[in-house]
Amino acid sequence: MNQYFADxxxxxxxxxxxxxxxxQRKVTDxxxxxxxxxxxxxxxxETTNLALPKVVNQQISKDGTCKWLMQLSDGNSIETVFxxxxxxxxxxxxxxxxxxxxxTFCATARQGFSRHLTVDEIIGQLWVANDALxxxxxxxxxxxxxxxxxRPVTNVVMMGMGEPLANFDNVVAAMNLMMDDFxxxxxxxxxxxxxxxxxxxxxxxxxxxxVSLAVSLHAPNDALRDQLVPLNKKYPIQTLMEACRRFVGxxxxxxxxxxxxxxxxxxxxxxxxxELAALMADMPAKVNLIPFNPFxxxxxxxxxxxxxxxxxxxxxxxNVFTVTRKTRGDDIDAACGQLAGDFVDRTRRSxxxxxxxxxxxxx
Ligand code: SAH
Numbered sequence: 001m002n003q004y005f006a007d008x009x010x011x012x013x014x015x016x017x018x019x020x021x022x023x024q025r026k027v028t029d030x031x032x033x034x035x036x037x038x039x040x041x042x043x044x045x046e047t048t049n050l051a052l053p054k055v056v057n058q059q060i061s062k063d064g065t066c067k068w069l070m071q072l073s074d075g076n077s078i079e080t081v082f083x084x085x086x087x088x089x090x091x092x093x094x095x096x097x098x099x100x101x102x103x104t105f106c107a108t109a110r111q112g113f114s115r116h117l118t119v120d121e122i123i124g125q126l127w128v129a130n131d132a133l134x135x136x137x138x139x140x141x142x143x144x145x146x147x148x149x150x151r152p153v154t155n156v157v158m159m160g161m162g163e164p165l166a167n168f169d170n171v172v173a174a175m176n177l178m179m180d181d182f183x184x185x186x187x188x189x190x191x192x193x194x195x196x197x198x199x200x201x202x203x204x205x206x207x208x209x210x211v212s213l214a215v216s217l218h219a220p221n222d223a224l225r226d227q228l229v230p231l232n233k234k235y236p237i238q239t240l241m242e243a244c245r246r247f248v249g250x251x252x253x254x255x256x257x258x259x260x261x262x263x264x265x266x267x268x269x270x271x272x273x274x275e276l277a278a279l280m281a282d283m284p285a286k287v288n289l290i291p292f293n294p295f296x297x298x299x300x301x302x303x304x305x306x307x308x309x310x311x312x313x314x315x316x317x318x319n320v321f322t323v324t325r326k327t328r329g330d331d332i333d334a335a336c337g338q339l340a341g342d343f344v345d346r347t348r349r350s351x352x353x354x355x356x357x358x359x360x361x362x363x
Contacts, residue, residue, distance in 0.1 A: 065329030096162025112345030
């Protein structure tokens with residue numbers, strides 16, 4: 001934007017003014033941006049386009065979780081989820097239309113992949129969610145938020161549809177924008193990116209945008225992880241752990257969250273808990289156990305509460321900081337791994353999967 005204004009001989013602070021209009025005062029009609037000259041407004045109208053994702057469906061869970069189906073300008077749609085908690089409001093943001101990874105327990109994977117989201121489509125989810133929540137009267141009073149522009153969304157997790165590091169440039173630009181003082185001013189502690197383990201991009205992220213990192217681990221050894229997260233064949237666990245260590249660097253201050261989906265009798269045994277504890281031994285880590293969220297046509301089962309507790313207790317007894325993630329919004333299919341937009345699958349994976357399951361049921 002700075003470049004755009006420089007090219008037309010305008011002062012660089014024009015971009016700050018525009019950001020404030022759009023993100024803080026929620027003005028999306030250039031005509032109402034009153035501190036810009038008439039000539040500049042005309043020019044902006046002629047050369048730029050201000051568009052937001054369109055909410056086509058809004059669902060509210062009985063626990064207060066909100067899910068929106070947002071339609072993009074090309075007709076594809078994606079999902080975004082808001083999770084209210086006592087002291088914060090977290091928005092789960094999508095980074096791609098579908099996902100090109102093929103994790104076996106994830107609903108988004110089943111749908112295949114269409115394309116990357118653009119920067120405006122990523123930041124637009126935050127804009128639209130805040131707007132919708134404000135219209136519903138949701139306000140998150142955060143005593144430690146200094147900004148005058150308090151918004152219902154205090155935290156962002158890049159944990160919606162897609163692999164954010166596969167769409168690196170757009171995701172980084174959008175996250176930098178969220179953290180800008182002239183937009184939402186989120187601190188980097190409040191922005192978390194989750195990855196299935198794209199090693200080279202983890203290194204790049206440390207340089208480009210040092211937000212909080214979450215890694216979807218799900219298994220402590222390659223044999224098992226290869227089955228659950230096929231990307232592991234490319235970047236096996238040791239390589240991934242080394243990248244995580246480089247990411248925290250010498251500071252050792254910033255903890256990495258390791259996500260671990262709990263699948264009954266598959267990755268939830270006591271011996272795997274011990275293996276996981278050993279893997280976490282010299283890592284500033286927090287393990288987040290996610291009870292598996294089922295969806296149609298999937299054979300995995302969620303681990304029982306007693307198995308999850310046992311797994312957690314083994315980790316805790318070995319000094320690994322571990323919490324079980326509370327399942328939120330599952331009555332509206334808004335929980336982890338249940339997001340599925342509505343789009344054209346360019347990989348034709350969904351079609352293939354359907355054919356295979358028909359074949360299986362015939363045989
Ligand atoms: N592609 C990124 C971002 C998605 S984050 C990543 O893999 O990290 C969504 C989180 O939910 C990931 O940890 C993912 O592994 C997990 N998840 C996927 N399907 C799930 C399911 N059915 N139940 C519980 N968690 C699931």
